Amino acid sequence: MSVAVTAPKGGVAPATRRVMNLSHFLRQAARRFPQEIGFVHGAATTTWSDMDTRVDAMVAALTAKGVTKGDRVLVQSKNCLQMFESMFACFRIGAVWVPTNFRQTPDEVAYLAKASGATLMICHADFPEHVKVAQAESPAIAQVIGIGNAPFGEDYDALVAAHLGTTAPAADVEYDDPCWFFFTSGTTGRPKAAVLTHGQMAFVVTNHLCDLMPGTTQNDASVVVAPLSHGAGIHQLVQTARAVKTILPPSERFDVAEVWGLVEKWKVTNIFTVPTITKMLVEHPSVNQFDRSSLRYVIYAGAPMYREDQKRALNTLGKVLVQYFGLGEVTGNITVLPPALHEPDDGPHVKVGTCGFERTGMQVQIQDDSGNEVAPFETGELCVCGPAVFAGYYENPEANAKSFRNGWFRTGDLGHMDEQGFFYITGRASDMYISGGSNVYPREVEEKLLAHPALVEVAILGVPDPMWGEVGVAVCVAREGAQVNEAEIAAFLDGKVSRYKLPKRVFFWDALPKSAYGKITKKMVREALEERGLLPLDKQMEKSA
Template sequence: MSVDLPSPSLPSPASPEGGVARSSRRVMNLSHFLRQAARRFPTHIGFVDGPRTTTWAQMDARVDAMAAALAERGIGKGDRILVQSKNCLEMFESMFAAFRLGAVWVPTNFRQTPGEVAYLASASGATAMICHRDFPEHVAAVREATPSVETVIAIGEADFGPDYDGLVSGWLGRKAPVADVEHDDPCWFFFTSGTTGRPKAAVLTHGQMAFVVTNHLCDLMPGTTQADASLVVAPLSHGAGVHQLAQVARAVKTILMPSERFDAGEAWRLVEEWRVTNMFTVPTITKLLAEHPAVNQYDHSSLRYVIYAGAPMYREDQKRALKALGKVLVQYFGLGEVTGNITVLPPALHDPEDGPSVKLGTCGFERTGMQVQIQDAEGREVAPLETGEICVCGPAVFAGYYDNPEANAKSFRDGWFRTGDLGHMDAEGFVYITGRASDMYISGGSNVYPREVEEKMLTHPAVAEVAILGVPDRMWGEVGVAVCVLREGASVTEEELIQFLDGKVARYKLPRRIHFWDALPRSAYGKITKKMVREALAERGLLETDEARSA
């Protein structure tokens, strides 16, 4: 499999006379993290899913069984396994089963529509699918779009495939050979998007992810051991999955929430019951946790690290969280393409009171082993405090986008990955994000790319033109606001358009407000620019939601 990037330049193999010849860059198969935990702490609880607890030895044996069942169906090294599921033990195990075979784990955001997931199956070249029983429509859409998906396994009893746990029971005690892997062998397609709005598969590799796990443990959760416990409050398909992989590397037990709907009261109950020491969140969730009455009803003194990422956090929200939780907040800035490894702001640099020593607005300093550079349009490093594009290099940078040479050419320059975010760095090396080069906005920790939604909206017969922008919102950080121009003689209401979009895109991508104008502003060249639309929204007092204005 090629990611259409030039091969990294490696030292030439030494001659027999010169010493050991180097013919490959073999690395540990990431599934070995689970094997290590099972060997050292076989009877310790590794996973908590409601009333169901699983020890490390049990999980390791179950993963062996599922890997053997997949291998018997012809799934092997390099094959892509699409996974559509809410958080559960089986979903998490599927990661290690894929890794163990040398296959590629391709998780979806379970909230995506059947059509969106079908595109991911096609774009990844998937040949197998593991799907929760609640999503039969997704299986049907995938099968229609991608006939190469011949193997479908159901999590729970369903008529679209054999039951995951039934297969595990049948294959328990048997093992498939653990695949030998090299540094650049892919293990995970982390789907992200660009300015076109079409999802792209960022290729994560065994060697890269081993560094990412080490870096997470070093910079985000130093001192983590098997005595710790981690609560999951976000989908395991993306950043939370990376976080939990790092937990397995130190045999930290993982505790799931009982429902995909976030319940702050239940979260605090679980923190007390399991003596939770860390969790990965987004600012919206951190805010809900800190402001819920249950924060004072349950003992959360065990918490050491509440990690938030994915979006900026309002300073006032940060202050309230620090006062409620103590100095346990950890912020990091990172994209899927760099697997979260760009900057970190540790607990010691979070302070509930403003003062001369507090660096307001920073997302932290460079992660260990990573380098950040602020560059101008030509790729030259700019002076401290001068705004430019945030670029990064280091072992956490992904291998490239799968089967997308155009995106790779745009995203890399002279070995630097271009994040598309604008910002500056001070003289001490602290990074500040000041804007985005693209139109993407972040709502509740999820990236939203307006063009994808705009294209769907333009399929409505009444809509002639549309522009969608992210605007500040007190609860979600940002939400979408759409400005539409209707076709002559046509009519449609805001509610009707939202209903039209519902089911065509995931609900978190739906615009919060829709405004109808006679025309969209255009440049001298006749081009509709988001900058001019934003200025027009500001002039009309529409650049913030009511919640943001009342804050």
């Protein structure tokens, strides 16, 4: 996982591309602000010095168990202090942190165990079945460490206590040394392990501080509302670089009122979310029951926010929204739309629908199927290059060949760029369907539908049709107490979009299925339609005739 370094013309090649070990962020915070609170979980608080000391102890424990540089450590855990510490412990050893989303099933986690080649597992006490299935599927996991009162393995905190007082120097690392296997969400197939490296992630942290939350200092605070295994974990790593305290809500279930209470209590300045969570935070009655004047950045990623939801959030929270577009493979570093460019009202000066402009140090192009850059406003695939792009998928040459072209990472997202360099996402390439020979991009129609006052969520996908090849099916969620039907939706869309873009059927559900990351995925919606007997569409229509 390293690359050769060639000498510059007239110069001398360095012996290595040594970079800072990412665990040094924690050491820096502990040195500068030893008695300041670094982590909060319910009533428990941990100082930066104590966290750094505990990480050193866990490094000693893992080393005693034979974990060395390059080894993979699988972590199946809810958000907690120990999970957060395990990231820095792996980094400090030079091992690879392999976190799972704790909502995944035992079989899903077993697959990740085998795919990563993990040799040790750290698991929360609530998931004994995950340990059993993972070890059965991957015998290489010979040792397990349990978080909490676990019926398996050695106790995490007992190991820490046994090794307190040990000082662990950080392993020497080079730019391309892996530090984190960031598993993709697997919305179109089996999850793939994107290899994140120490050098890449140092750039990502710097870029996040530059583009997403400038001016961040140790006086700030960040509340966590998503699993630390993925985007939220990267966000909290960024916070550590500036000694910003991380606050975990005490409840395991997402409680909006509790989150707003923490914002008030700890003077929270930034939150990392996805659009569905932002929507829940904004629309809950508790949003106006607590002081949230400390908030400067409400950062949303994972999917674009629909314009109607964006307006509602801006009118409620003020101009604190920050959008970034990016995939796990580029650790979010593709485009940014800062607070100043989020406007609550449409107008000629507002770029409605944009996901922003290129992140600092990154280059983005809209390319055609041959890899050529297309003209402004022409639709193509968003492709990106720069230091935030991952090293590739672990032991997956087929996926690497498919995802890279001429040095550009292919995101699989379709969109266009305007003349000023602002990008607009039309949708995933896999979401587009062809009806009667014409391309249909569902997001355009979804945006129109969400302007209907009775609707709160919408998903449109293409399904086979004997006459048109494919047609659209819309699944809608109505506001509580609202009454709306299929005919009304058809009438509402009439004249707003071309007729070939109109969904052939509209279904109403109590809720849309969401992934473990809080995102609406078309794959899950399609599966739900099939489970309910609503697909194939022609068969379903025959039954109702």
